[in-house]
Amino acid sequence: MKLFSEIIIEVMPDRFLFTWDTDHIEMETIINFEPNTYKLLSTGKPIGTNNGVSVNLFSNNPPFKIDVDKAELLNTFMQTVIGKLAAKKRFLILRPIVIYKGDESLSSILCGYQRALLTAAAIAGGARAAKFE
Helix, strand or coil: CCCCCEEEEEEECCEEEEEECCEEEEEECEEEECCCCCCEEEECCCCCCCCCEEEECCCCCCCCCCCCCHHHHHHHHHHHHHHHHHHCCCCCCCCCEEEEECHHHHHHHHCCCHHHHHHHHHHHCCCCEEEEC
C-alpha cells in the first residue's frame, strides 16, 4: 500500500485524462465562466456563447475581449477536476501526488514553462506535489 495516492494525468493540448486508482475522467481543456462576475459555470466542455465565455486554456487566440489570466484559469480547472475525483474517495487523509505524462505536448504553446505552470496548477488543485514522466 502506498502512503500517498497518485493521480496520473495524461496531458494533451485539447484534453487531459485523469486517472486516480480506478476512477477516470477525460476533460477538454476548457473552462467556462460568466463574463461580468467571473463566476465559474463549468469545466471540460464548451457552452453556448449566450450562457457565458468558454476559454480554451491552451489556445493562442481567445474568443473574447476580457483580460483573463490563463494560469489562474488552469488552477481553477485543476481544483475542479481534482475536487471531483476526491469527492469519490471514501477516506482521503493525505493529499495525492500528481504525475503528469506527455507534458512536452505543451512545450510549443508554453515555450518551456509547462512544468512550472502544471506544478503550480496541481498544488493549487490540492495535490501534495507534482512529478513528470
